[in-house]
Amino acid sequence: MKIVVDRDLCIGAASCVALAAKTFGLDVEGKAYILNEKKDTAVTSSEGTVVESEQTGDMDPREAIIEGARSCPVFAIKLYEDDGTEIIL
Template identity: 30%
Template sequence: MGNKIRVYVDKNKCIGSTTCIYYAAQTFTLDSEGKSTVVNVDGNDINKIQEAVDSCPVGAITIEKDKQ
């Protein structure tokens, strides 16, 4: 029994800086508009994803944690 997480990218805020990809490349990629998008929440561990969230220069990424 662990925590299930959901990761969201606010496309209106995202500037495509790629810092999220630097920290969690298995979780994020850029879409055709050059905006970050989540491709695999299970691609990186929660610590790497949190680093990506914390490094976003415009605060476009959020994590929701569900206790199960």
């Protein structure tokens, strides 16, 4: 599964962190990031700043990550299957 966080949309509500604390964290700006810094890639584009990472064994179980993403009030988190299909939250 691939995890994508749009940090421009993020308002720091932290519900993703509460539900999947081994996957999401808040940085000093109060914006969510993914707790897998080695594999994170920060991308700045005309659409904003996005961080993405593959799910790793150190993270929460799949269902917890989905619940964390689903809890985001501003829909800043998107999840994708390994084949690229978006997981409907």
